[in-house]
Amino acid sequence: MQLSNPPGRPTLADTLRQRRQRLAERVQFPVALWSGRSASRNFPANVHPFRASSHFLYFAGLPIANAAVRLEAGRLELFMDAATAADRLWHGEATGRDQVAAAIGAAAAYPLSHLADRLDGAATIPVMETATRQQQAAWLKRELPAAKALQAIDQQLASAIVELRLIHDELAIAEMRRAAAVTVKAHRAGMQATLGTTTEAEIRAAMEAVITAHNMSTAYSSIVTVQGEVLHNNAYDHAIQPGDLLLADVGAETESGWASDVTRSWPATGRFSPTQRDIYDLVLAAHDACIQAAQPGIEYRDLHLTAAQVLAAGLVDLDILRGTVEQLVEQDAHALFFPHGIGHLLGLDVHDMEDLGDLAGYAAGRSRSERFGLGYLRLDRPLQAGMVVTIEPGFYQVPALLHDPERRRQYQDQVNWERLAQFADLRGIRIEDDVLITPTGAEILTQDLPTAADQIEALVSGD
Numbered sequence: 396m397q398l399s400n401p402p403g404r405p406t407l408a409d410t411l412r413q414r415r416q417r418l419a420e421r422v423q424f425p426v427a428l429w430s431g432r433s434a435s436r437n438f439p440a441n442v443h444p445f446r447a448s449s450h451f452l453y454f455a456g457l458p459i460a461n462a463a464v465r466l467e468a469g470r471l472e473l474f475m476d477a478a479t480a481a482d483r484l485w486h487g488e489a490t491g492r493d494q495v496a497a498a499i500g501a502a503a504a505y506p507l508s509h510l511a512d513r514l515d516g517a518a519t520i521p522v523m524e525t526a527t528r529q530q531q532a533a534w535l536k537r538e539l540p541a542a543k544a545l546q547a548i549d550q551q552l553a554s555a556i557v558e559l560r561l562i563h564d565e566l567a568i569a570e571m572r573r574a575a576a577v578t579v580k581a582h583r584a585g586m587q588a589t590l591g592t593t594t595e596a597e598i599r600a601a602m603e604a605v606i607t608a609h610n611m612s613t614a615y616s617s618i619v620t621v622q623g624e625v626l627h628n629n630a631y632d633h634a635i636q637p638g639d640l641l642l643a644d645v646g647a648e649t650e651s652g653w654a655s656d657v658t659r660s661w662p663a664t665g666r667f668s669p670t671q672r673d674i675y676d677l678v679l680a681a682h683d684a685c686i687q688a689a690q691p692g693i694e695y696r697d698l699h700l701t702a703a704q705v706l707a708a709g710l711v712d713l714d715i716l717r718g719t720v721e722q723l724v725e726q727d728a729h730a731l732f733f734p735h736g737i738g739h740l741l742g743l744d745v746h747d748m749e750d751l752g753d754l755a756g757y758a759a760g761r762s763r764s765e766r767f768g769l770g771y772l773r774l775d776r777p778l779q780a781g782m783v784v785t786i787e788p789g790f791y792q793v794p795a796l797l798h799d800p801e802r803r804r805q806y807q808d809q810v811n812w813e814r815l816a817q818f819a820d821l822r823g824i825r826i827e828d829d830v831l832i833t834p835t836g837a838e839i840l841t842q843d844l845p846t847a848a849d850q851i852e853a854l855v856s857g858d
């Protein structure tokens with residue numbers, strides 16, 4: 396656990412104090428946040444990797460297992476157990492409670508069990524992990540539904556935390572820059588390893604090796620696949636054939652939990668076919684148009700529609716779609732090939748704060764659209780300086796959509812199926828970057844990773 400502070404950065408304790416202060420301006424009741432613990436596999440000491448709850452991390456700063464903090468009027472109390480003799484035997488000397496307390500600016504520190512008597516009138520956010528959630532409910536002496544169905548003061552707390560976590564402070568942005576830099580290196584390594592590899596698993600290994608070597612972990616299960624049309628593909632066993640496109644969605648997470656989320660698509664041989672290149676350039680045009688338009692006050696939903704319009708216009712130019720752009724987007728014809736949203740919030744989690752349902756993603760009074768082309772939009776808010784969002788348009792040929800008899804009937808006049816068949820050598824392309832909204836526009840945190848097709852080809856082929 397790193398307790399020292401890198402030079403030139405706001406100190407952890409100062410940042411945490413500001414976050415607590417801002418929370419205290421929004422809620423008048425005590426708050427208790429648990430970090431959670433590792434779930435066990437086949438025996439108690441054989442555990443899955445530990446990941447602290449992000450709400451805990453936001454206010455406590457350090458990934459301490461089986462701990463909790465109590466916040467009231469800007470004051471922080473830390474609750475964690477001292478290492479037992481058995482802990483010291485098996486895990487070595489851990490950072491002590493008092494050291495942790497000093498690093499995070501705690502006013503007091505106690506064993507975890509002492510929290511049970513300090514919870515009158517306290518609000519919490521239930522953690523995902525079951526054993527800890529049961530402890531939260533037992534000690535608070537009330538039912539705790541899943542975090543997306545919160546009631547009363549827990550709901551007020553969640554809304555206050557969303558306000559804070561939506562707009563990132565200097566330390567958070569510095570951490571996300573670190574995650575982005577390692578992710579960029581990982582993607583370069585994946586592209587550079589491709590010519591010498593025969594399976595998806597080898598490319599994944601080359602990418603995750605970079606992340607592991609920086610003592611970071613992945614922010615989500617990596618997608619490294621020649622079947623890019625399978626949107627959440629976590630298999631890595633396919634052989635790579637000449638003519639395949641690789642789609643790699645891989646992002647590093649810093650030790651203190653800050654995420655990155657990047658996708659690139661590249662040809663296995665180092666050269667796009669003409670059809671692959673046409674669609675790649677189109678997806679890139681949508682990506683660039685969205686980032687160009689991103690600035691405070693712009694509705695994220697309008698960026699999604701911008702991407703839909705650019706894609707629809709390009710598909711009309713390629714004679715894959717027929718009709719006017721306006722009508723095609725209104726009819727959701729673009730969504731046959733781009734069935735997901737343009738992106739999401741990024742922060743301590745990929746899909747930041749989605750443990751709270753749409754509370755963070757959707758502005759008050761808004762809810763998910765019933766429309767095929769809008770229902771998967773994860774963020775529907777005006778952009779504000781300090782937000783970090785992903786921009787990730789794609790083009791996919793998903794058999795479940797394109798071979799669905801009802802959709803084929805519905806879009807028989809809009810899709811030129813014979814022409815589409817000529818593009819059979821691309822299954823899925825996505826280009827995704829992490830974008831910080833600045834007071835005047837947007838900064839691409841992952842801009843050191845090229846997007847232009849020529850540069851991608853050069854990286855893969857080593858030219």
Ligand SMILES: [Mn+2]
Nearest residue numbers: 656785787827
């Ligand atoms: Mn993403």
